[in-house]
Amino acid sequence: MTDQPSQAEQVRRSLKRRYRKERRFRSYGIAAIAVALLALAILFIDIIGKGYSGFLKSTVTLEVTLDSDVMMLEDPTDKTARRMADFVAPLQQALMAELPPEAQDQPRAVRGLINNYASDALKKAVAANPEWMGSTRTMTFLASTDVDVYMKHQSDDRYSIKLSEQQQGWVDELAERGVIDLSFNDVLFTNGDSRNPSQAGVLGAIMGSLFTMLVTLALSFPIGVAAAIYLEEFAPQNKVTDFIEVNINNLAAVPSIIFGLLGLAVFINLFGLPRSVPVVGGLVLTLMTLPTIIISSRAAIKSVPPSVREAAEGIGASKMQVVMHHVLPLALPGMMTGSIIGMAQALGETAPLLLIGMVAFIVDVPGGFLDSATVLPVQVYLWSGSPELAFIERASAAIMVLLTFLIGMNALAVWLRRRLERRW
Amino acid sequence: MNTMNATGINAATTEGGQTADATEDRPYGPTRGQPFADEARFKLRDVSVYYGETAAIKKVSLDVARNEVISFIGPSGCGKSTFLRTLNRMNDSIDGCRVEGQLTLDGEDIYSDSRDVVELRARVGMVFQKPNPFPKSIYDNVAYGPRIHGLANRKSELDDIVERSLRGSGLWEEVKDRLDAPATGFSGGQQQRLCIARAIAVSPEVVLMDEPCSALDPIATAKVEELISELSESYTIVIVTHSMQQAARVSDRTAYFHLGHLVEVDETNQVFTSPQHELTESYITGRFG
Numbered sequence: 001m002t003d004q005p006s007q008a009e010q011v012r013r014s015l016k017r018r019y020r021k022e023r024r025f026r027s028y029g030i031a032a033i034a035v036a037l038l039a040l041a042i043l044f045i046d047i048i049g050k051g052y053s054g055f056l057k058s059t060v061t062l063e064v065t066l067d068s069d070v071m072m073l074e075d076p077t078d079k080t081a082r083r084m085a086d087f088v089a090p091l092q093q094a095l096m097a098e099l100p101p102e103a104q105d106q107p108r109a110v111r112g113l114i115n116n117y118a119s120d121a122l123k124k125a126v127a128a129n130p131e132w133m134g135s136t137r138t139m140t141f142l143a144s145t146d147v148d149v150y151m152k153h154q155s156d157d158r159y160s161i162k163l164s165e166q167q168q169g170w171v172d173e174l175a176e177r178g179v180i181d182l183s184f185n186d187v188l189f190t191n192g193d194s195r196n197p198s199q200a201g202v203l204g205a206i207m208g209s210l211f212t213m214l215v216t217l218a219l220s221f222p223i224g225v226a227a228a229i230y231l232e233e234f235a236p237q238n239k240v241t242d243f244i245e246v247n248i249n250n251l252a253a254v255p256s257i258i259f260g261l262l263g264l265a266v267f268i269n270l271f272g273l274p275r276s277v278p279v280v281g282g283l284v285l286t287l288m289t290l291p292t293i294i295i296s297s298r299a300a301i302k303s304v305p306p307s308v309r310e311a312a313e314g315i316g317a318s319k320m321q322v323v324m325h326h327v328l329p330l331a332l333p334g335m336m337t338g339s340i341i342g343m344a345q346a347l348g349e350t351a352p353l354l355l356i357g358m359v360a361f362i363v364d365v366p367g368g369f370l371d372s373a374t375v376l377p378v379q380v381y382l383w384s385g386s387p388e389l390a391f392i393e394r395a396s397a398a399i400m401v402l403l404t405f406l407i408g409m410n411a412l413a414v415w416l417r418r419r420l421e422r423r424w
Numbered sequence: 425m426n427t428m429n430a431t432g433i434n435a436a437t438t439e440g441g442q443t444a445d446a447t448e449d450r451p452y453g454p455t456r457g458q459p460f461a462d463e464a465r466f467k468l469r470d471v472s473v474y475y476g477e478t479a480a481i482k483k484v485s486l487d488v489a490r491n492e493v494i495s496f497i498g499p500s501g502c503g504k505s506t507f508l509r510t511l512n513r514m515n516d517s518i519d520g521c522r523v524e525g526q527l528t529l530d531g532e533d534i535y536s537d538s539r540d541v542v543e544l545r546a547r548v549g550m551v552f553q554k555p556n557p558f559p560k561s562i563y564d565n566v567a568y569g570p571r572i573h574g575l576a577n578r579k580s581e582l583d584d585i586v587e588r589s590l591r592g593s594g595l596w597e598e599v600k601d602r603l604d605a606p607a608t609g610f611s612g613g614q615q616q617r618l619c620i621a622r623a624i625a626v627s628p629e630v631v632l633m634d635e636p637c638s639a640l641d642p643i644a645t646a647k648v649e650e651l652i653s654e655l656s657e658s659y660t661i662v663i664v665t666h667s668m669q670q671a672a673r674v675s676d677r678t679a680y681f682h683l684g685h686l687v688e689v690d691e692t693n694q695v696f697t698s699p700q701h702e703l704t705e706s707y708i709t710g711r712f713g
């Protein structure tokens with residue numbers, strides 16, 4: 001009795017052990033979260049570090065004199081003639097005016113600073129305002145891609161600078177005086193794809209994604225919810241139902257590229273739908289998203305308290321009324337959350353869309369469900385595979401746009417859940 | 425077998441159960457007291473209820489008279505809820521649940537194929553153990569039944585039904601200014617009285633109550649019991665309770681169930697003052713339960 005530790009002593013000792021265990025367990029958890037956060041931080045730092053410059057563009061602000069002689073224009077009032085006029089010459093002249101005298105002898109080097117599309121922009125501006133002819137205007141144009149790369153990445157040796165030593169000197173000087181400047185790259189959000197990096201934007205891909213997602217949502221949400229309600233509420237408990245259930249779960253695990261193959265074989269080859277269009281993309285992504293929506297909707301239906309069901313049945317509601325009046329309203333927030341998460345997955349999906357041809361180079365911004373289009377993640381894929389380094393920063397910028405949409409959708413899901421599920 | 429051991433009353437079973445007229449169907453002998461009534465609303469004969477292969481209710485015969493309050497008592501797991509739920513076919517939605525025997529309400533078979541459950545439940549309302557108002561407003565809770573059964577043609581009629589039902593459950597004064605407030609924000613006792621209001625809103629003939637006070641505090645319980653006494657004037661009430669005092673206070677007759685058997689049923693007074701079966705006596709004197 002005497003050499004036995006008292007019970008209190010034993011408990012104290014076991015407590016100490018228990019506390020140690022708990023501390024260890026908690027530190028494992030914290031470590032796991034720290035690793036996850038670190039990975040996330042590295043991802044974000046890398047993408048933002050590479051991509052922030054994609055949101056900037058280099059511009060040249062010039063005093064352009066719209067002189068008919070320089071533009072080799074005989075009758076400045078003639079509309080057709082004006083369209084044929086030389087719009088490069090006034091730009092070149094204006095830029096030369098900003099540069100040291102030796103530039104006069106090197107028109108090619110001077111032109112190399114201005115974007116190929118600058119003359120187009122000038123032409124459009126003059127077509128819209130014919131009265132500008134003969135006057136001098138201060139206008140801002142895109143700098144050439146080479147200048148853009150030099151402005152943003154002169155200290156980064158992964159980028160090769162194509163400007164000559166002399167041109168670099170000019171650019172340095174102009175940048176100092178503010179003639180050449182970096183500003184927000186609105187082109188990124190107003191243009192479709194382009195072979196010229198300074199003209200390339202993600203608007204086409206955003207619209208393509210939007211149309212594709214609309215098709216996906218319009219199909220997968222009603223079908224998924226209806227399937228979930230049937231399986232959960234009305235399906236008889238038998239082998240067929242079990243078989244369907246197992247296969248829905250299997251479908252959720254099928255690699256997405258398989259759905260692309262299916263889409264190619266069925267929608268395009270069998271049904272003869274066109275390639276590269278949002279309708280087919282949406283159909284394929286619907287197949288991919290359906291299992292997610294069905295599974296989460298069933299979980300939402302299961303989580304409706306049985307007491308509500310009982311109450312409704314007890315008062316004489318039919319099966320249909322129980323489902324429509326009570327189960328569905330209570331399960332809807334959960335269903336919507338699941339669907340938004342499924343949609344977010346679909347938004348980030350690339351592989352199946354490559355197979356149905358949504359990987360083509362498309363300059364025009366799609367205006368409908370049957371216009372050729374690409375989507376954001378495919379645009380990222382296209383640009384990041386480009387040999388031109390100026391596209392790489394745009395790929396990173398496109399990733400940021402995509403991530404913004406994804407985070408926005410997930411935040412919406414969380415908000416919906418908080419907002420609607422609190423009712424009971 | 426397991427349930428027998430779990431309740432720990434084997435001794436009582438052998439002592440009290442082995443009466444002279446014990447048969448395989450009725451190990452505790454025939455039901456003592458007065459299971460039958462002259463003016464029967466429910467006539468239940470040889471009712472057995474199975475969950476899969478196991479019988480939860482075994483050959484129970486009982487009448488429920490017009491406008492009486494009858495309470496079911498017995499140790500937990502003895503089948504009170506199961507039996508109660510057969511009366512409005514709430515067991516239909518349980519997989520593998522099967523009912524045998526003859527059950528009639530006002531002479532009509534409850535379980536015949538042609539019987540419409542919706543109509544049955546409009547006539548036989550139910551109040552559950554845990555208050556289970558819909559996550560909607562007070563008004564919508566009470567108005568739900570009349571709405572789905574098409575009992576009101578105009579809004580004013582519906583308003584009348586809602587007011588009458590809430591008055592009937594003694595809740596009107598407390599909630600008349602807050603009819604749009606969500607029902608889930610009220611106290612347990614108020615919620616249970618709301619559930620009673622919801623049940624009587626469709627003017628049922630019978631109200632089934634499964635331990636309606638077990639989740640309530642004593643004051644709320646007292647209110648609900650008072651309400652039951654008031655309702656007994658216009659409704660037939662079948663109430664399951666685990667509280668013998670409650671059975672004694674509210675009911676005209678009391679039925680004692682044991683392991684799926686109806687052991688004894690009689691005037692409440694009779695059951696509590698001079699029980700005829702030893703099992704009943706053991707239970708009401710608190711020797712098990």
Ligand SMILES: Nc1ncnc2c1ncn2[C@@H]1O[C@H](COP(=O)(O)OP(=O)(O)O)[C@@H](O)[C@H]1O
Binds near residue numbers: 504518
């Ligand atoms: N849904 C069910 N499935 C299978 N067995 C059940 C089910 N509900 C009740 N039982 C069984 O039936 C017996 C009676 O249960 P119940 O009627 O709830 O008893 P009580 O209400 O008297 O406590 C118990 O043994 C219980 O385990």
Ligand SMILES: [Mg+2]
Binds near residue numbers: 504505506634
């Ligand atoms: Mg019970």
